Amino acid sequence: MRWMRYTWNGASLALVALAAMLFAALANASGGPEIKGVVQAMPASGLIGTWTIAGKAVCTDAATAFDQEDGPLVVGATVEVKGTPGDPCFLATKIEVKSGDDDEDGPGMGGQVEIKGPVQAMPASGFVGDWMIGGRAVTTTATTTIDQSDGPLVLGAIVEVKGTQSAPGGPITATKLEVQSAAGGEDEDDDDESDGDITGPIESLPDGTFIGTWMVGGQKVIVLTTTRLDQEHGGFIVGAIVEVDGTPSPDGLVASKIETKKSSGAPEPEDDALKIEGLIEELPAGGGLIGTWKVAGVSVEVTADTKLEDDGGPFVVGAPVEVKGFPLPGGGVQATKIETEPGNGAHEPAFVFFGDVEAMPPSGLVGVWTIAGRTVNVTDATELEAEDGPFAVGSHVKVKGWLQDDGAIEAREIETVSKLPTAFSDAGPLSVEFFNASLGHFFMTASKAEIAALDAGAFSGAWTRTGQAMKVGGTVAVCRFYGMPPKGPDSHFFTVDAAECQKVMSDYRAWTFENHAFGITPPVGGTCPVGLVAVHRFYNNPAVAAAMNHRYVTDPNVIADMLALGWTDEGVVMCAQP
Numbered sequence: 001m002r003w004m005r006y007t008w009n010g011a012s013l014a015l016v017a018l019a020a021m022l023f024a025a026l027a028n029a030s031g032g033p034e035i036k037g038v039v040q041a042m043p044a045s046g047l048i049g050t051w052t053i054a055g056k057a058v059c060t061d062a063a064t065a066f067d068q069e070d071g072p073l074v075v076g077a078t079v080e081v082k083g084t085p086g087d088p089c090f091l092a093t094k095i096e097v098k099s100g101d102d103d104e105d106g107p108g109m110g111g112q113v114e115i116k117g118p119v120q121a122m123p124a125s126g127f128v129g130d131w132m133i134g135g136r137a138v139t140t141t142a143t144t145t146i147d148q149s150d151g152p153l154v155l156g157a158i159v160e161v162k163g164t165q166s167a168p169g170g171p172i173t174a175t176k177l178e179v180q181s182a183a184g185g186e187d188e189d190d191d192d193e194s195d196g197d198i199t200g201p202i203e204s205l206p207d208g209t210f211i212g213t214w215m216v217g218g219q220k221v222i223v224l225t226t227t228r229l230d231q232e233h234g235g236f237i238v239g240a241i242v243e244v245d246g247t248p249s250p251d252g253l254v255a256s257k258i259e260t261k262k263s264s265g266a267p268e269p270e271d272d273a274l275k276i277e278g279l280i281e282e283l284p285a286g287g288g289l290i291g292t293w294k295v296a297g298v299s300v301e302v303t304a305d306t307k308l309e310d311d312g313g314p315f316v317v318g319a320p321v322e323v324k325g326f327p328l329p330g331g332g333v334q335a336t337k338i339e340t341e342p343g344n345g346a347h348e349p350a351f352v353f354f355g356d357v358e359a360m361p362p363s364g365l366v367g368v369w370t371i372a373g374r375t376v377n378v379t380d381a382t383e384l385e386a387e388d389g390p391f392a393v394g395s396h397v398k399v400k401g402w403l404q405d406d407g408a409i410e411a412r413e414i415e416t417v418s419k420l421p422t423a424f425s426d427a428g429p430l431s432v433e434f435f436n437a438s439l440g441h442f443f444m445t446a447s448k449a450e451i452a453a454l455d456a457g458a459f460s461g462a463w464t465r466t467g468q469a470m471k472v473g474g475t476v477a478v479c480r481f482y483g484m485p486p487k488g489p490d491s492h493f494f495t496v497d498a499a500e501c502q503k504v505m506s507d508y509r510a511w512t513f514e515n516h517a518f519g520i521t522p523p524v525g526g527t528c529p530v531g532l533v534a535v536h537r538f539y540n541n542p543a544v545a546a547a548m549n550h551r552y553v554t555d556p557n558v559i560a561d562m563l564a565l566g567w568t569d570e571g572v573v574m575c576a577q578p
Contacts, residue, residue: 073095223255445517528572
């Protein structure tokens with residue numbers, strides 16, 4: 001601010017004093033100076049800086065309060081500004097977005113409206129696009145705030161829409177969509193308004209840690225080591241609804257507290273900023289455990305203060321472990337706790353399949369579903385992703401979960417998909433068989449990248465095609481395991497049986513789960529559906545476990561050859577395409 005020196009006489013001072021008293025009286029009577037009007041310009045980044053509102057220059061700083069309860073602060077929004085007049089701008093203490101109903105002088109320049117009703121139509125993918133809500137055409141953009149605190153935004157949900165329209169009765173451009181009650185539920189009036197600075201869905205998180213920059217409801221949120229993180233109502237995952245308290249800054253809202261309001265994810269440990277699950281690849285030289293480890297490709301620093309628990313087995317190369325700790329500035333993790341885990345370290349659900357939703361709970365999404373003829377249990381911990389359309393009867397979905405003793409699937413994740421695929425990852429239409437003469441082992445793969453590499457002479461050309469192949473394709477994923485010497489045999493094992501996959505994951509440390517390799521159809525009672533080709537699995541019965549190998553065969557002549565060689569036919573384990 002510039003200060004200029006003037007020479008005053010007594011009369012001038014008296015006039016100034018009188019004006020000051022009059023101004024103070026008016027200010028006290030009206031609650032302080034204010035500006036009401038439309039945002040015409042705002043800072044290029046964040047909310048701190050110089051604005052133009054109703055033709056007047058307005059300045060904001062870290063002490064300015066921003067109230068976006070009735071919509072986001074964007075160009076075109078109608079706002080009320082309170083603060084102190086000054087030079088060169090009006091210094092704002094508070095900027096509040098006002099709806100059309102709050103404007104005492106009639107509709108604002110933005111033509112703001114508010115409607116409430118059921119969602120009758122919505123975009124085919126995501127939340128940006130054209131909607132029909134309560135019989136009115138509504139358009140959402142990337143800046144529209146989506147509030148799903150009271151339920152998922154799906155067809156039939158009762159929502160409140162705030163936005164603008166260019167003409168009475170015309171389409172509404174939404175600034176905010178808020179779910180009032182879930183589809184099929186009863187509308188409840190909730191006067192307990194949140195006092196947080198932001199309430200909305202998590203759109204992105206830092207990799208591997210909570211410390212850093214988040215995107216919540218379209219706004220940057222900066223999380224520090226001093227930020228209080230409350231996961232009482234579920235874990236911090238993309239899509240979770242959270243309430244953020246904090247202080248505005250030029251780089252975003254510096255969070256003092258973040259609390260989940262609704263989340264399908266399990267809470268993560270808050271005393272440690274990072275968690276890694278995987279196999280030990282390296283241990284410190286010299287035989288001790290203090291020093292640098294490598295776990296799942298990440299450098300892990302272990303000190304005398306690190307808590308080490310070996311209830312799941314000894315700390316050796318190849319052992320599956322869970323690491324908790326803090327990220328180090330130069331990369332890697334400072335471990336606070338490491339514990340071994342039983343099984344082979346596979347944290348991917350054993351059962352993965354695609355199918356159509358045939359039945360859902362009568363209210364909400366938590367409960368028993370029927371998907372592709374299978375009973376699927378959905379809990380508060382199930383991750384639900386509706387990026388390719390809403391969850392509804394007839395929706396195509398991908399399910400990850402664990403098979404239960406009663407045959408039901410406990411779902412870890414369900415996501416909508418645009419169509420039901422027949423391939424996984426980079427799988428092609430054929431699983432091609434190779435043979436390594438020095439090992440005497442067979443190997444099959446549907447991975448286009450692996451096939452190309454082996455054909456090009458990878459591993460010194462040790463693997464050559466046998467001429468055998470089978471057509472893959474189906475809605476259930478095949479689990480692929482590798483022995484990873486010296487922990488297990490230099491061989492692969494495949495199964496589409498979810499119970500068998502789950503047992504190998506949990507009970508056999510010699511086998512490392514690699515991925516879900518391709519889709520295929522499982523047999524029923526050892527028999528394939530009409531029109532599909534039976535795949536037999538043969539076992540070589542070696543004298544030592546390190547030499548074990550399996551072969552997957554469809555050709556009757558090859559089946560006869562394997563029996564003549566003394567291999568054991570373990571039966572029909574998959575059903576290939578004709």
